[in-house]
Amino acid sequence: MADDGVADERDLGCSMGLDEYWVAISSGGELLGGGFFFTGSYVLTTMSCLAGLKVRDPVDLHTGRGMPLTGVVHERADDVGLALVRVRPGPEVNPATPQAATAVKGDEWYAPFRPSPATAALGGTVDEVAPGRRHGRGRPLCVIELASEREVEDCTAYAGGPVERSTEGLDPAVVGILLDPEFVRRLDDGAEDPLAAVDLHSAFEMFEALSAESLMRELCVSAAPPVPEELRAPSWDAEQLPHHMEQVRQAFEKARFMMREMTGLVEENPLLARGMDPYYMRLTDEVCNEAFRAMWGERDGD
Numbered sequence: 001m002a003d004d005g006v007a008d009e010r011d012l013g014c015s016m017g018l019d020e021y022w023v024a025i026s027s028g029g030e031l032l033g034g035g036f037f038f039t040g041s042y043v044l045t046t047m048s049c050l051a052g053l054k055v056r057d058p059v060d061l062h063t064g065r066g067m068p069l070t071g072v073v074h075e076r077a078d079d080v081g082l083a084l085v086r087v088r089p090g091p092e093v094n095p096a097t098p099q100a101a102t103a104v105k106g107d108e109w110y111a112p113f114r115p116s117p118a119t120a121a122l123g124g125t126v127d128e129v130a131p132g133r134r135h136g137r138g139r140p141l142c143v144i145e146l147a148s149e150r151e152v153e154d155c156t157a158y159a160g161g162p163v164e165r166s167t168e169g170l171d172p173a174v175v176g177i178l179l180d181p182e183f184v185r186r187l188d189d190g191a192e193d194p195l196a197a198v199d200l201h202s203a204f205e206m207f208e209a210l211s212a213e214s215l216m217r218e219l220c221v222s223a224a225p226p227v228p229e230e231l232r233a234p235s236w237d238a239e240q241l242p243h244h245m246e247q248v249r250q251a252f253e254k255a256r257f258m259m260r261e262m263t264g265l266v267e268e269n270p271l272l273a274r275g276m277d278p279y280y281m282r283l284t285d286e287v288c289n290e291a292f293r294a295m296w297g298e299r300d301g302d
Contacts, residue, residue: 020063021037025061027058033045033115034159034160044160045082046179058072070088071085077206080139084207098164099174100201101173107126109165111178122178124147124148124149124150126144141202143196144176145196155194159179162176
């Protein structure tokens with residue numbers, strides 16, 4: 001590692017070839033912990049890494065190759081010990097989002113983030129996958145209990161980093177996020193060993209910002225510039241036909257843009273696929289209605 005939380009060549013060889021997907025998070029020059037890109041805009045981390053920080057507070061991030069990024073605390077899920085950071089990517093950084101998978105008992109695992117050159121890299125086998133674990137009245141989590149191949153006295157500084165499946169014969173993929181050991185100890189039916197991760201699918205469902213509806217709302221805001229005022233007309237005659245045809249063209253151009261972006265969301269976040277069908281249907285309906293209004297004005301009745 002060149003600096004705290006930044007990978008050296010030994011780390012890069014074991015991080016799925018996507019060393020830009022995980023980050024070291026810091027504030028005021030102090031390393032807080034790890035995290036990784038869940039989508040192109042959001043980094044998933046733990047609440048322990050953002051202790052004392054509030055929503056909208058700024059943080060600094062560095063990718064596995066040391067490239068700097070800036071972000072803000074976007075959403076806290078205190079009941080499950082997780083948080084999201086909204087990232088503003090730099091011009092030289094193209095954040096990668098890793099392939100996701102589900103861990104099973106006996107899988108081999110590896111954690112590419114380590115907090116300093118002096119700390120050992122973590123790895124081992126999956127000891128148990130325990131769904132329905134919770135802290136007090138918090139929402140249930142699917143927790144991956146991990147066995148380490150080497151003894152590590154305190155894993156707190158590793159919290160927030162990704163857990164990669166490294167089982168021979170299977171494609172490498174991220175299966176979870178390492179939890180703060182203290183949070184693991186507070187879970188009901190807690191294991192004696194506090195080394196554990198939250199299943200990636202389970203973590204995804206904890207955040208409003210990662211819901212299909214929220215991501216679609218962002219797409220709608222950025223999809224296309226508004227139609228010029230001079231092209232907005234409640235009715236048309238022959239002279240106005242070119243203007244109304246332009247409105248129709250813009251409606252379908254916006255639809256093509258939205259469809260590409262929606263497809264990109266699904267490719268980037270396979271967990272969204274099951275929730276996107278209503279939005280494809282809604283987009284089709286709204287585009288048809290917008291084209292109709294452009295040519296004929298508002299409908300009377302249904």
